[in-house]
Amino acid sequence: MPLAAIGQIRSTSSPTSNLIQCLHLVTLAFRASASALFLPEASDYIAPNATTSLSICQPLATSPFVQGLRTAARTHSLPICVGVHTPSPTNPNKVCNTLLWINASGAIAAQYDKLHLFDVDIAGGPVLKESASVERGTQLEDPLATPLGKVGLLICFDLRFPEPSLALRRRGAQILTYPSAFTVPTGRAHWETLLRARAIETQSYVIAAAQCGYHDEGKTRRSYGHSMIVDPWGKVVAELGGVDEEIEEGSGLNEGEIALAEIDLEVVERVRREVPLMRRTDVYADVV
Numbered sequence: 001m002p003l004a005a006i007g008q009i010r011s012t013s014s015p016t017s018n019l020i021q022c023l024h025l026v027t028l029a030f031r032a033s034a035s036a037l038f039l040p041e042a043s044d045y046i047a048p049n050a051t052t053s054l055s056i057c058q059p060l061a062t063s064p065f066v067q068g069l070r071t072a073a074r075t076h077s078l079p080i081c082v083g084v085h086t087p088s089p090t091n092p093n094k095v096c097n098t099l100l101w102i103n104a105s106g107a108i109a110a111q112y113d114k115l116h117l118f119d120v121d122i123a124g125g126p127v128l129k130e131s132a133s134v135e136r137g138t139q140l141e142d143p144l145a146t147p148l149g150k151v152g153l154l155i156c157f158d159l160r161f162p163e164p165s166l167a168l169r170r171r172g173a174q175i176l177t178y179p180s181a182f183t184v185p186t187g188r189a190h191w192e193t194l195l196r197a198r199a200i201e202t203q204s205y206v207i208a209a210a211q212c213g214y215h216d217e218g219k220t221r222r223s224y225g226h227s228m229i230v231d232p233w234g235k236v237v238a239e240l241g242g243v244d245e246e247i248e249e250g251s252g253l254n255e256g257e258i259a260l261a262e263i264d265l266e267v268v269e270r271v272r273r274e275v276p277l278m279r280r281t282d283v284y285a286d287v288v
């Protein structure tokens, strides 16, 4: 049975040190005989503001972060799914929030740009305007064949929208991935519930690698952690630690660690067979 690995990191604005964190996880996943490693959204960097993000962002072909992971994937013959930033093809003042599938030969086999941007202003909570630096993607990518099964690519805040997950399921996905950097308050309130809901309603595995901890020395931006893998029945089958009320920063966060779960496509088929979800598209609109 193939194993999926999720890796948890704490990216800063230094792609060099973030690459070191990621390469460590590649080694762990390789030693554990994983068939693929899933890394969080924005693994290459988390910048303190839009100007800095734009100045750090590099094209795929010249990004040492991306080239470093491509080499590691090839050397270990290990596919890597990783969130990065890429220059926007349409707007010179914006980047795209991009998810890459790097295959076991080190080639970029698929690329998805985040569709939904996180612009929120929560009273007493985070104020974030992703659209200040990021240009929205314009399309879903067809699920891609991998050693684990057919993987549908989505990112973080996309998790709040059931439609793209159902659309990818319709197109054949058996696994959905949501690399993330959830905020702590929204993570506590919604993270596990949303991941399990997407797994249950699409009857697919959900694989979600997450950023965890403070991203800057000023401690202004912090991510929730709790990377997890959920099976098609909604059961959490792998989980890493996170920022919980009772845990002090620096302990129990599983930063720089991986967790593993078997991906059993027979479970996908069985759940879909046992609980057929026959839609009433004669009554409400179908997803496309």
Ligand SMILES: O=C(O)CNC(=O)[C@H](CS)NC(=O)CCC(=O)C(=O)O
Pocket (backbone or CB within 6 Å): 041, 042, 045, 046, 047, 097, 117, 118, 128, 129, 130, 156, 157, 160, 180, 181, 182, 183, 186, 187
């Ligand atoms: O800033 C970067 O470079 C990486 N991007 C992110 O961290 C994004 C946009 S700020 N974060 C989210 O989408 C969190 C969603 C979330 O927390 C929720 O839906 O509750």
